Amino acid sequence: MDWLKIGSAALLIGMLVFIYPRMRDAMKNSPKGTSEDWKGYLIPLLAVIAFVVFLMSIV
């Protein structure tokens, strides 16, 4: 295994270690969203997905 893979893996492990406590904190303290709130996220998300599929079809 080359050192580029080892370096990338080390970086990702570092990210996991760094993010884990913040993830737990966010899960505990984030306000809960209603179904209306999630719709507000799904609409732009679907637009992004459609746009990416469009870009993939034109290259």
Next chain:
Amino acid sequence: MLGNQSVASRPVESVLSTNKVIRSTYQLLSMTLLFSAFAAYLSIAMQASQGMGLVATIVGIVMLWFVLPKTANSAAGIPVIFAITGLLGFGIGPMVAYYLAVNPSIVMTALGGTGVIFLGLSGYALTTRKDFSFMGGFLMVGMFVIIGASLLNIFMGIPALSLAVSAAVIMIMSGFILYETSSLIHGGETNYIMATASLFLSILNIFTSLLHLLGAMNDD
């Protein structure tokens, strides 16, 4: 009477302050994006190796985690955010050079696509003024899962998993743009340097993932 004036003027001050943070964030974001593009150009011109790119990325991320939070509330935060974005821009140089060699239109399409996604999502959050703070936990879990999958794929090398991770990164980073913009609007984020760092990372991740997806779809 004085008490009433104070209460009445507080929301106006708050709105003005919020608008100032949003304006400062977008000004700094545009400057850091230009600087990062220049650093990526330097990296391509110097024909930097993947190893150099990885080292620049690691140094940039370490600064982002440990130096930026300590300097973001002072003037020192400005050179630090430029150093971070420059290093991360330099870091993606070898990857951009690779795709430029394969087919330059992929890079241009990814660049334009990233711009459209960012402007569209920011415009959506700014015009609807929806509060996306409920997404914090979901986005962090999503990012954790994506990083875990990327780590696994370093050793497994499954192309389909790599493409799935890129697609998931675009979705999660789109969520982060909505979350951060909403946080600026509703006063959750009052530090424009930290907001710039967050939006910059989302844009950079969308660009690299889009590059990956478009590169995989390209016949060349």
